[in-house]
Amino acid sequence: MIQPKRITDNFLSLAAIDSPSYGERKMADRLTAALKELGLSVEEDGAAEALRGNAGNLFARLPGTGTPLLFTGHMDTVEPSAGKKPQLHPDGTVTSDGTTVLGADDLAGVTILLEALASIREDGLPHPPLEILFSVAEEPYDRGSEVFDFGKIRSREAYVLDLNGKVGGAAYAAPxxxxxxxxxxxxxxxxxxxxxxxxxxxxxxxxxxxxxxxxxxxxxxxxxxxxxxxxxxxxxxxxxxxxxxxxxxxxxxxxxxxxxxxxxxxxxxxxxxxxxxxxxxxxxxRAYEISRSEPVARRYADACEKAGVQPDFFRTFGGSDANQLNQHGIRSLVISSAMYLPHTCREYTRVADMAKMAEIVRTMMLHA
Missing domain, CATH: 3.30.70.360 (Alpha-Beta Plaits)
Incomplete structure (x- = not known):
């Protein structure tokens, strides 16, 4: 089952790591260890050399039975980010200390994915093959995913946890x-x-x-x-x-x-x-649009409704790794990652919202 305490601990730990675009080395090492501990195989590509950064994209697989499904997030944060100090408030809200961004964009999404994987593992539940992509340098317009070898991905559908706003949100089109x-x-x-x-x-x-x-x-x-x-x-x-x-x-x-x-x-x-x-x-x-009748959208709507959340589909005028995925034929939906006011020093997330999104993601992982 989903554990809010584990979500809290993981997010606070990740948010305290400096991980600017092209400087994600410490984050990549931390996430590689976390994914391996959850039973996934992990490989790091050559994006560091291609982009003159210090870390590559992480691609992980968890074997299963059935049709594979991909979930993604990104490891980098916007500036100012050096010396982030996440602050947990009594109501479960997490902010920075006001001098930097929090990094909920996109570490809340990363935390949600780790929690969904952890809960499936500890409950011993059967699942389809799952693929995870944690990209570098997403913030400067998808530089990391742009150089990723998409031929490695077997999934034909994906969910990108990188969307501002309330739980249940999903961007079906982007420019x-x-x-x-x-x-x-x-x-x-x-x-x-x-x-x-x-x-x-x-x-x-x-x-x-x-x-x-x-x-x-x-x-x-x-x-x-x-x-x-x-x-x-x-x-x-x-x-x-x-x-x-x-x-x-x-x-x-x-x-x-x-x-x-x-x-x-x-x-x-x-x-x-x-x-x-x-x-x-x-x-x-590159612009894309997903129909709400497509399986990738229906699966998300069903998972939201099962969690007691009203799905909310809309167009976004921002970019994400979903642009790259859709360009390579992987039908991808950007979904809420429980982040609010991103790209500002007022950025925040809520533990309860990360837990609810982890529940939704877990449902999709189990019913691909």
């Missing part, structure tokens, strides 16, 4: 997310004595930005320029300007079209002032 960097090149000149001999890189970038529609481009697409840098002194015509932004859309085709439009806008603005322009971009996430 494509593309980050881009535009470098505009101009020509330096003295801004007082010979401004006409220069090519103003910042002016060219500004002309392009002014022509772009920021914010909601349409009902399912957004665009944002969030960083601009350029120039070396107030009396020099700037010969370089770097612009960084991102776009998101529930439609991958729309995201690609918008990226082309952004590139064209910058190119035309640069040419009009005699500047040069180049763009680099990366799709960290």
């Amino acid at each position: 494509s997310i593309c980050s881009f960097t535009v470098t505009v090149g101009g020509k330096s000149s003295h801004a007082g004595f010979a401004p006409e001999k220069g090519v103003h890189a910042i002016a060219a970038a500004a002309r392009a930005i002014d022509k772009l529609k920021m914010g909601c481009v349409d009902g399912e697409t957004t665009l944002n320029v969030g960083m601009i840098a350029g120039g070396t002194a107030t009396n020099i015509v700037p010969d370089l300007c770097t612009v960084k932004g991102e776009l998101r859309s529930y439609s991958h085709a729309k995201a690609e079209a918008l990226l082309d439009s952004v590139a064209g806008t910058f190119s035309r603005a640069a040419v009009s002032l005699g500047a040069s322009c180049k763009m680099e971009s990366r799709f960290g996430c």
Whole structure:
């Protein structure tokens, strides 16, 4: 059965470990030991070398009978995270001390998975083959899962425990997310004595930005320029300007079209002032949508209802490892991991919510 005391102890222990993106070594060692103790075989891939980090993705298997099922979480946390000190409150709420994030994103999800596995093991219950993936560098747009060898996975369905909000939540759709960097090149000149001999890189970038529609481009697409840098002194015509932004859309085709439009806008603005322009971009996430009639969604809804929880399906505008899984043909649903206010120093979780989600996950593990 699910044990809240064990959940509490595990979460407090994990949350106290520093595990920033690309620096998950201590967390990977801790989780490798925990999974092996639960009877799973564990292997670590070469993501550390590929990403220049210090730990790889962990992939674990627990033999069983029937159709395999995959569950995932991620090991890294956002900043500020160094020296996290989880605080357990009398009502079962867990927070940080206010100077760092708590790391419930995604250590609450990791704790839930460990508890479900532990309860199945100690109760000696039969189960299908179970696969567990704990990824590194998820926060910087799925860098860890992007380099994972998905050919190792036998499951065709998966649950990603990495969702903010109340127990029972499930994101059935998520967007494509593309980050881009535009470098505009101009020509330096003295801004007082010979401004006409220069090519103003910042002016060219500004002309392009002014022509772009920021914010909601349409009902399912957004665009944002969030960083601009350029120039070396107030009396020099700037010969370089770097612009960084991102776009998101529930439609991958729309995201690609918008990226082309952004590139064209910058190119035309640069040419009009005699500047040069180049763009680099990366799709960290690709859009997907899961129907509520699919087995992966029905299984979750049934498990929630069995636990006395109303399932709540909705679209999210954030990315997760589910984007990578769905892109590789593994139908994946992102489900609540009992985290609240993630990516802030006010982040918290509740032991009771982790216990309820562990109950739901356990049910799905037993009835794949």
